[in-house]
Amino acid sequence: xxxxxxxxxxxxxxxxxxxANSTGVRVSYQQAxxxxxxxxxxxxxxxxxxxxxxxxxxxxxxxxxxxxxxxxK
Numbered sequence: 075x076x077x078x079x080x081x082x083x084x085x086x087x088x089x090x091x092x093x094a095n096s097t098g099v100r101v102s103y104q105q106a107x108x109x110x111x112x113x114x115x116x117x118x119x120x121x122x123x124x125x126x127x128x129x130x131x132x133x134x135x136x137x138x139x140x141x142x143x144x145x146x147k
Contacts, residue, residue, distance in 0.1 A: 103127070108135035
């Protein structure tokens with residue numbers, strides 16, 4: 075692993091912003107547009123470990139959705 079400064083690793087650095095949309099505005103995962111993101115991964119699979127998302131819009135957009143504590147559809 076590369077060192078960035080004495081004794082530090084890249085994981086010690088503050089995270090760089092990663093905007094989720096083309097305007098550069100940071101969007102939370104709860105506000106993400108499932109239709110706009112469906113073509114990005116090779117396999118559109120969403121694992122919602124916190125059961126924080128409404129799964130129906132994601133399924134309609136073509137995602138396979140797994141949520142802990144909820145039966146699959």
